[in-house]
Amino acid sequence: MEIPEKYRFSQQHEWADDEGDGTVTVGISHHAQDALGDIVFVEMPAVGEAFDREDDFGVVESVKTVSDLYAPVSGEVIAVNEALEDAPELVNESPYENGWIVRIQMSDPGELEELMDADSYEEFLDGGAQ
Amino acid sequence: MTKTASLKEVPLHQRHIELGARMTPFAGYSMPVQYSSIKDEHLAVRSLAGLFDVSHMGRVEIKGPQAVEAVDRLMTNDVKSLRDGKALYTVMCNPEGGIVDDLVIYRLSHKRLLLCINAANREAVASHIDRYMVGDAEVDDRSESTVQLALQGPKSKEVLGQYTELDLDSLKFFRCVEGEVAGVATLVARTGYTGEAGFELYFPAAQAKVVWDALLDSPDVIACGLGCRDTLRLEAGLLLHGQDIDASTDPLEAGLGWLVKFDAKGDFVGRKALEKIQSGGLNRRLRGFVLEGRGVMRPGYTIESEGEAVGALTSGSYAPTLEASIGLGYIDSGFDDRSRVDVVIRGRRVEARVVDPPFYERSK
Structure with a gap:
């Protein structure tokens, strides 16, 4: 699957898409969903909760395993993808679009620059990252 | 990535790689955990047929x-x-x-x-x-010189029948017969670990590919890994040694008392201890759990009754056929007759129904 050009990536395989209004949409990468396998449950934070960068803000459960979600940037959750409550498999089927997880109002937009761009993330994956 | 260099390989290792299997270390072997998706493979065994290489046994x-x-x-x-x-x-x-x-x-x-x-x-x-x-x-x-395949699912008899002259209709559950499958001398047994109709095949390792390729050639059969083997066995209420039972658990508390034949048998290893356990009463008992709330139960999670810890899960997963999370675990005596308990999932109490396994029974 093509890595979206304008997305930014964390080392924990979350992506952040800059919406241009001080908010980012956040999800997990194709690589991450593939490694987890069939996703059967996504535990999401409540709207209004605030997180620092790298805080765990939720959990993804696949048939086989459970994995924490880490905030790629600091900020407040302004929306969650309610479609995942009934259709967690969207994260597998469309990790970069319909399988988005939360939208965050950034408290420090500068943090975005510290994430990897698409090319760096691809190199990161090629380097044998988990 | 986990290093697989020191792991043993089964005779069909190369086939699994060619089929795109995701390999995982299991009991010292590199084994296929899934080829496509655990869920898809699981559902294929419930509706058609799946072929497992279980030669690590x-x-x-x-x-x-x-x-x-x-x-x-x-x-x-x-x-x-x-x-x-x-x-x-x-x-x-x-x-x-x-x-x-x-x-x-x-x-x-x-x-x-x-x-x-x-x-x-x-x-x-x-x-x-x-x-x-x-x-x-x-x-x-014979572990190294033979292989073991499991063909499981409602279509398994029809598929296997295409490759053997054996009368599979007369081969009842938990019976076995020696014959040829795809021209290979095989012990064919109507056994399995999925809760589905099916067969296990034991034959020489040198012929592994002949039989594997023949059975997988059927459009009704897909290759299945250990991932769905675990979810299938859990739905069927079948225990996993090393998880639900081990050297520190006894068959009586594990609900396996029906395997202990005090009356029919003379002395056997463990008899005295088991008699003592039976007369003294059980300290805990294995029960099944179906999660009512949201989430997935996993091994090790605490079981609570009215805020008091009364046991722990030994198995837990999402069950693809039931579309719910199910688990097995031991509950302390005195609480083992509760019909509802809470399972603690990352600090959150989620209600679960207490049931007697199996969770799934195939329609006959």
Whole structure:
């Protein structure tokens, strides 16, 4: 699957898409969903909760395993993808679009620059990252 | 990435790689965990048929004039009652009554038994046999020279029938027969670990690809890995040694009392301890759990009743057929008759229904 050009990536395989209004949409990468396998449950934070960068803000459960979600940037959750409550498999089927997880109002937009761009993330994956 | 260099490979290893399997270390072997998706493979076994390579399991023959008596003394179930061509599920206990392994025994003749042993317990079982077996019988470990495939699912009989002259209709549950499959001399058994109709095939390792390729050629069959084997067995309420049972659990608390034949048998290893446990009453009991709230139960999670910890899960997963999370675990006596408990999932109490496994039973 093509890595979206304008997305930014964390080392924990979350992506952040800059919406241009001080908010980012956040999800997990194709690589991450593939490694987890069939996703059967996504535990999401409540709207209004605030997180620092790298805080765990939720959990993804696949048939086989459970994995924490880490905030790629600091900020407040302004929306969650309610479609995942009934259709967690969207994260597998469309990790970069319909399988988005939360939208965050950034408290420090500068943090975005510290994430990897698409090319760096691809190199990161090629380097044998988990 | 986990290093797989030091792991043993099954004879079909290359086939699994060619099929795009995701490999995982299991009991010292590199084994396929999934080829496509655990969920898809699981549902294929429930609706059509799946082919599993389970050659990592131990296959040990006990041979000799006193093979039956010798094995009987090692097992809680009544091996002497077995007739030729029949299989028996049993546990093997240590003198304290702890479960060394749970296994299936096939009686090939009055002086030849095949023991199918959990992969992780091959050494423990070998040393247990070495220590406690008496009588004119010898051990022939066939684990390396043979392979074991499981063809499971409602279509399995139709598929297997295309490759054998054997009368599969007359091969009832827990029976076995020797014959040819795809031209290969095979022990065909109507056994399995999925809760579905199916067969297990035992044959020489040199012929592994012939049979595997033939069966997989059927459009109704997909290759299945250990991932769905675990979810299938859990739905069927079948226990996993090393998780639900082990040397520190006894068959009575594990709900396997039906495998312990105090009346039909003479002395066997563990008998005294098990009699004592039975007369003294159980401290805890294995029950099944179906999660009512959201989330997925996992092994190790605490079970609570009215805020008090009363046990822990030994198995837990999402169950693809049931579309719910199910689990197995031990509850302390005094609380084991509760119909509802809470399971603690990352600090959150989620209600679960307490049930007697199996969670899933195939329609017959």
